[in-house]
Structure formats: C-alpha cells, structure tokens
Amino acid sequence: MEIKLPKKALVTGAAGFLGSHLCRQLLSEGYEVTAIDNLFTGNKSNIYDLMDDRRFSFVLHDVTQPFWGQFDEIYNLACPASPVHYQHNPVETIKTSVIGMMNILDLALKTKAKVLHTSTSEVYGDPLVHPQVESYWGNVNTIGIRSCYDEGKRCAETLAADYRREYGVDVRMVRIFNTYGPNMHPKDGRVISNFIMQALCDEDLTLFGDGLQTRSFQYCSDLIDAMRRFMRLSRVDVDAFCVKHSLGSPVINVGNPGEYTIKELAQETLKLLPDSKSKLVYKPLPADDPKRRRPDIILAKELLGWQPKVPLCEGLKKTIAYFREMV
Amino acid sequence: MEIKLPKKALVTGAAGFLGSHLCRQLLSEGYEVTAIDNLFTGNKSNIYDLMDDRRFSFVLHDVTQPFWGQFDEIYNLACPASPVHYQHNPVETIKTSVIGMMNILDLALKTKAKVLHTSTSEVYGDPLVHPQVESYWGNVNTIGIRSCYDEGKRCAETLAADYRREYGVDVRMVRIFNTYGPNMHPKDGRVISNFIMQALCDEDLTLFGDGLQTRSFQYCSDLIDAMRRFMRLSRVDVDAFCVKHSLGSPVINVGNPGEYTIKELAQETLKLLPDSKSKLVYKPLPADDPKRRRPDIILAKELLGWQPKVPLCEGLKKTIAYFREMV
Numbered sequence: 018m019e020i021k022l023p024k025k026a027l028v029t030g031a032a033g034f035l036g037s038h039l040c041r042q043l044l045s046e047g048y049e050v051t052a053i054d055n056l057f058t059g060n061k062s063n064i065y066d067l068m069d070d071r072r073f074s075f076v077l078h079d080v081t082q083p084f085w086g087q088f089d090e091i092y093n094l095a096c097p098a099s100p101v102h103y104q105h106n107p108v109e110t111i112k113t114s115v116i117g118m119m120n121i122l123d124l125a126l127k128t129k130a131k132v133l134h135t136s137t138s139e140v141y142g143d144p145l146v147h148p149q150v151e152s153y154w155g156n157v158n159t160i161g162i163r164s165c166y167d168e169g170k171r172c173a174e175t176l177a178a179d180y181r182r183e184y185g186v187d188v189r190m191v192r193i194f195n196t197y198g199p200n201m202h203p204k205d206g207r208v209i210s211n212f213i214m215q216a217l218c219d220e221d222l223t224l225f226g227d228g229l230q231t232r233s234f235q236y237c238s239d240l241i242d243a244m245r246r247f248m249r250l251s252r253v254d255v256d257a258f259c260v261k262h263s264l265g266s267p268v269i270n271v272g273n274p275g276e277y278t279i280k281e282l283a284q285e286t287l288k289l290l291p292d293s294k295s296k297l298v299y300k301p302l303p304a305d306d307p308k309r310r311r312p313d314i315i316l317a318k319e320l321l322g323w324q325p326k327v328p329l330c331e332g333l334k335k336t337i338a339y340f341r342e343m344v
Numbered sequence: 345m346e347i348k349l350p351k352k353a354l355v356t357g358a359a360g361f362l363g364s365h366l367c368r369q370l371l372s373e374g375y376e377v378t379a380i381d382n383l384f385t386g387n388k389s390n391i392y393d394l395m396d397d398r399r400f401s402f403v404l405h406d407v408t409q410p411f412w413g414q415f416d417e418i419y420n421l422a423c424p425a426s427p428v429h430y431q432h433n434p435v436e437t438i439k440t441s442v443i444g445m446m447n448i449l450d451l452a453l454k455t456k457a458k459v460l461h462t463s464t465s466e467v468y469g470d471p472l473v474h475p476q477v478e479s480y481w482g483n484v485n486t487i488g489i490r491s492c493y494d495e496g497k498r499c500a501e502t503l504a505a506d507y508r509r510e511y512g513v514d515v516r517m518v519r520i521f522n523t524y525g526p527n528m529h530p531k532d533g534r535v536i537s538n539f540i541m542q543a544l545c546d547e548d549l550t551l552f553g554d555g556l557q558t559r560s561f562q563y564c565s566d567l568i569d570a571m572r573r574f575m576r577l578s579r580v581d582v583d584a585f586c587v588k589h590s591l592g593s594p595v596i597n598v599g600n601p602g603e604y605t606i607k608e609l610a611q612e613t614l615k616l617l618p619d620s621k622s623k624l625v626y627k628p629l630p631a632d633d634p635k636r637r638r639p640d641i642i643l644a645k646e647l648l649g650w651q652p653k654v655p656l657c658e659g660l661k662k663t664i665a666y667f668r669e670m671v
Contacts, residue, residue, distance in 0.1 A: 106510070107506040107509070107510055108446075108503065108506050108507060108510060108511075111442075111499065111502060111503055111506065112446070115438075115442055115499060116443070119435075119439070140486060142481065154469065154483050154484055154485050154486070155484070155486070156481050156483075157481055157482075157498075158481050158592070159467060159481070159482070159498045159501040159502050159505070160501055160502065160504075160505035160591075160592040160593040160595060161505075161592050162509075162592075164501075164502040164505065164506070165502055165506050168495075168498050168499045168501075168502040169499065169502070171484075171486045171495050171498065171499070172438065172442060172495045172496065172498070172499040174486040174487055174491075174495075175438060175486050175487065175491040175492055175495040175496070176435065176438055177487075178486070178487035178488075178491065179434040179435050179438065179491070179492050180435065182434070182489075183433070183434055183435060184435075264487075265485070265487040265488050265489075266487040268487060
C-alpha cells in the first residue's frame with residue numbers, strides 16, 4: 018500500500034496580498050504550508066482564517082536572514098511591490114530581493130526543493146517594445162527612485178538563472194503584471210486600491226499625467242492558477258520548453274493582456290460605485306513611471322494551457338466588496 | 345602649526361590590473377593605502393614593488409565579508425571583470441558586486457568615508473544608443489551568461505545611488521569602458537591581452553564574428569587620472585554638477601572615445617610585433633556579445649577637466665613590453 022503524505026510548501030511573503038491567496042490555494046489542494054513573512058507590508062489579518070488549519074504554520078521571519086526547512090516546493094513572493102512601500106527603505110528592498118533570493122536558492126540547493134520565484138513586469142522598466150515579450154531585455158534606470166525594486170528584481174532573476182545553470186536548482190519564474198483583488202493593501206498607493214478607496218471615501222480619484230498611460234489588470238485568482246500550473250509541470254517538460262523557445266531560463270509573463278487607460282479604470286470604478294461623489298483630478302507624473310505596459314502571454318498559454326478568465330468588471334466588483342468592509 | 349597626517353585610502357581589488365596602478369598612484373600622492381584582494385583574479389606580483397613601502401598594507405580579504413577600518417577614501421574595484429573570470433562562478437560574481445558594494449557602503453556610512461565605485465560600460469549591455477551617454481538606461485539580458493556581471497554591476501549602482509539618497513553616503517561612480525595596460529591578466533580572455541599574447545607566441549589572433557564589432561580602448565593611466573580627479577572634487581561641487589545635469593547620482597563615463605574595429609586592433613598589434621608569424625582567424629560570436637560600444641565623455645570632460653591622452657599605439661607598445669617579459 019502506498020502511503021501518501023501531504024506535500025510541503027514554503028511560501029515567503031505569505032501574509033501579503035498574493036501570498037495569502039496562494040497559501041489558501043495550496044491548503045485547498047492538500048499541501049502542508051509553512052508561511053513566512055516579516056509583516057512589513059503583509060498583514061496577519063490576510064491569513065487569520067488559515068491559522069486554525071493544522072497543516073498551516075506561520076513564522077515571523079525576514080527573508081534577508083537564512084531559513085531552514087525541508088520542503089517540496091518553495092514559492093518566493095517576499096518583497097514590497099508598490100512604490101510607496103518599496104521606496105520606504107530602498108536599501109532593504111534591494112536586500113529583500115537579492116539576499117532573500119540567495120537564501121531561498123541556497124535552501125533549494127541544499128534540499129532539492131522546486132522553486133517558483135515571482136518576478137515582475139517592472140524588469141521591463143519603461144518598455145520600448147509593446148506588448149512585452151519575455152525575450153525583451155527591458156529599459157530600466159539603474160539610479161532612479163524606482164531602481165531599488167526594478168534592479169533588485171532583475172538581479173534576483175539573474176541569481177535564479179545562474180543557480181539553475183550552475184547548480185541545477187529547479188527554479189521557475191513568473192513575471193507578474195499588475196494584479197489586483199481582495200487582500201490588497203488599502204494604502205499601497207497602487208492605482209486600483211487608490212481608486213476604490215478614494216471612491217468609497219468620496220474623495221476625488223487621482224490620475225497622474227494625462228491618465229492616458231495604459232496598464233493591464235489581472236485578477237488575483239488568475240495569477241494563482243498560473244503559478245500552480247507552472248509548478249505542477251515536470252522539470253523535463255519545463256527544460257524542453259526552454260530549449261524549444263531559446264529561453265535562457267524558464268521565465269514567463271503572467272498577466273491579463275486587456276489594456277486599459279488609467280482614465281478608463283477610473284471611470285469603470287465610478288460606474289461600479291454610482292453613489293460615490295468622487296470626481297477625477299490630475300497630478301504630475303512621478304519620475305520613471307512607465308507609460309505603457311501589457312504582457313504578451315503566448316508562452317504562458319502554450320506552457321500552462323492557461324489564460325486569464327476574470328474580466329475587469331467582475332474582479333473590480335469583488336475587490337470593491339473587500340474594501341467596502343474596511344471603510 | 346598645522347600637523348599634516350597622510351590621508352588614508354582603502355582599495356578593494358588592489359592586486360588586480362587597475363587596483364595595482366591606483367595603489368601606486370595614491371602612494372605617489374602621499375596616501376597611506378590599505379589594499380584588500382581575495383586574489384581570485386588579482387596577483388600579488390602586481391604589487392610586489394609596493395610591499396616595502398611602510399605606508400602600504402596588503403590584507404587578504406574577500407569583499408563579500410564585512411571589513412572594518414577608518415579611511416578617508418574608499419576605492420571599490422573588487423570584481424572579476426573579464427567574461428572568462430566572472431563566468432567561472434557566476435553566483436560569486438553577483439555576490440562580489442552586490443554584497444561587496446553593501447559592505448563598502450556600510451563601512452562608508454559608519455565612518456563617513458568618501459567612496460569611488462567602479463562601475464562599467466557593461467551596464468549599457470548591447471547598447472541601442474551610440475555613443476553611450478550616462479542617461480542611457482542600457483539593453484541588458486537578465487538571464488544570460490553575461491548577466492551575473494552586468495546585472496550585479498547594475499544592482500551595485502542602484503545600491504550606491506540609494507545609500508547616497510537615503511543615508512547621505514558620498515559615493516561617486518565611474519562607468520569604465522575597455523581599459524588595457526601593464527598588469528592585465530595574461531589569460532583574462534579579453535581582446536587586447538589575447539591578441540598580444542597570441543602574437544608573442546606566434547599563435548593566430550582569434551576574432552569573434554566578422555571582427556567588425558567596435559570597441560574603444562583606454563590606457564590605464566588615463567583612467568587612474570580620471571578617478572583621482574573625481575575624488576579630489578568637493579561634495580558640494582559634485583552635487584551641483586548632478587543638479588545641473590539632472591543626474592540622479594554622480595555617475596560618469598570614463599573611457600577613450602576612439603573607436604576601432606576588433607580587426608583594426610588585431611592589425612595594429614601585428615604591426616607593432618613585425619616578427620610574429622601570427623595570422624587572423626575567425627570564430628563564432630559568443631552569446632550577448634555587444635556589437636558596438638563607445639563612451640560619450642562630455643560629462644567627464646566638464647566635471648573633471650579631463651580627457652584621455654595616451655594614443656592606442658603608444659599604450660599598446662607599453663602593454664606589449666609588459667607581456668613580453670612574461671613569455
């Protein structure tokens with residue numbers, strides 16, 4: 018008789034927006050989950066409902082310090098991801114991305130764990146190629162106020178690629194494009210949480226620049242689905258895919274290619290909150306703010322048999338319901 | 345009466361090609377010099393002649409480990425810089441650039457030392473703008489075989505910019521373009537040392553691709569001159585220069601804008617070694633090899649009152665004389 022023990026997963030940044038959803042998904046699939054977070058931008062309230070599950074353990078820990086444990090799978094989500102947070106202490110942001118990645122990769126090397134690293138569309142910077150394909154090398158300032166995040170994340174990709182190439186660590190990477198949904202930090206300063214919070218509080222919705230810069234918005238459940246599909250693949254299949262597409266390392270875009278201007282998003286938000294007294298106001302564009310960003314997801318479609326399912330208005334409704342509880 | 349004690353300088357990578365020349369220059373200006381090197385690519389023979397100077401101390405140390413000491417000036421040159429060396433252990437290369445930079449900046453923060461960090465033209469990657477100006481953000485692959493160096497160096501720039509902006513560390517950066525001269529590692533695999541060693545040994549000179557990719561070649565004394573000029577400037581003047589030129593951080597190109605094809609360099613080398621039996625042979629271009637690279641040095645000219653003085657044929661002669669002693 019085959020004894021089937023639950024698989025063990027480590028999730029870093031587990032009390033954050035995406036980490037909390039991922040933990041919930043892994044538990045629903047029968048995993049034992051060890052959740053670490055330094056609670057800088059994460060909130061335990063995002064995982065209160067998981068605390069009574071005996072397969073779930075929360076450990077207060079900062080990924081810039083080494084961590085030990087035997088896991089089948091490691092999901093590295095730890096890093097403040099919104100400018101207001103990652104610019105709070107830029108040096109710590111770099112350390113979280115770079116030293117955090119080293120610690121995770123060292124752990125994976127010692128324990129033969131499979132790793133999913135969450136990279137970001139910010140590695141493309143202010144892209145000169147549109148939509149962004151994985152083979153595009155990006156347009157990133159090394160010395161600007163966004164660089165701590167962008168270059169930290171780029172360097173983390175390099176580390177992952179080199180640990181894979183040199184030491185054989187089975188690491189896969191997703192470049193996550195704008196994602197939203199319940200459990201977002203209400204003050205993370207990103208456009209969807211800003212607009213919803215402003216509309217709920219009858220404050221004017223703040224647009225930067227002319228509001229015609231575009232973004233793509235992915236609902237969180239679509240991303241979690243892609244991440245899990247990626248980790249279910251065998252190493253052999255992932256390697257074969259890299260060879261087929263001349264990918265130096267398994268890194269794929271995950272996002273929703275639907276493109277909206279920031280102004281359209283503001284209008285859509287107000288349409289879903291018809292009682293709001295908010296109007297649109299315009300402010301100057303901050304430094305190095307990308308003008309357009311949209312994922313090419315051909316590789317994700319082929320590799321994962323995946324595409325985003327949740328339309329913006331449906332995702333916005335769920336997110337509004339979440340934030341409404343807060344105000 | 346004013347007592348004048350010598351200024352104290354720390355040089356990392358001091359036994360390397362450029363580090364050794366810098367130590368010699370600093371000693372000639374009356375400095376006390378502490379020289380650290382892990383001797384991975386550095387060679388003590390480069391600094392044998394300095395060992396008897398009581399103002400000179402050599403410490404075997406790796407910059408990825410913290411270092412302590414009180415210095416007026418720190419020159420951070422530690423990092424293998426040629427592909428054959430930095431690809432030997434890519435993860436260590438990233439650690440040298442990134443953790444090494446953190447250690448240096450932490451030391452500077454604690455001791456109020458002034459820092460000169462040596463960045464590289466590799467932060468521009470395979471540039472789409474020609475010649476490269478400091479405001480160009482570069483075109484760099486995050487997951488290729490050169491990325492450990494390119495992204496490590498980019499991330500080090502980001503750290504320097506953030507320590508300066510957040511903590512007030514007085515750090516200045518030079519982006520060094522191809523530099524050559526005596527004390528180069530004979531097997532560093534870079535084009536000038538390759539060609540001279542091949543010509544001296546009557547082996548054929550290896551050109552990659554069609555040999556029409558261009559490079560600029562700076563003689564080492566010109567670079568050391570620029571570095572010293574940069575460090576002699578007051579912080580106020582450097583800050584004012586940054587404001588005037590909208591530079592997010594004081595980073596300037598230092599190189600020789602004279603542009604030569606690799607083929608021209610090979611021919612020039614053979615002209616200076618008329619007894620060599622070597623011919624030119626062509627091999628395929630390695631991955632991500634930049635096709636053109638030439639510095640725009642307008643900022644260095646204005647800030648430092650500097651420009652390169654040593655013409656290629658003169659520098660080559662001195663370098664050939666150095667390598668001739670070796671074979």
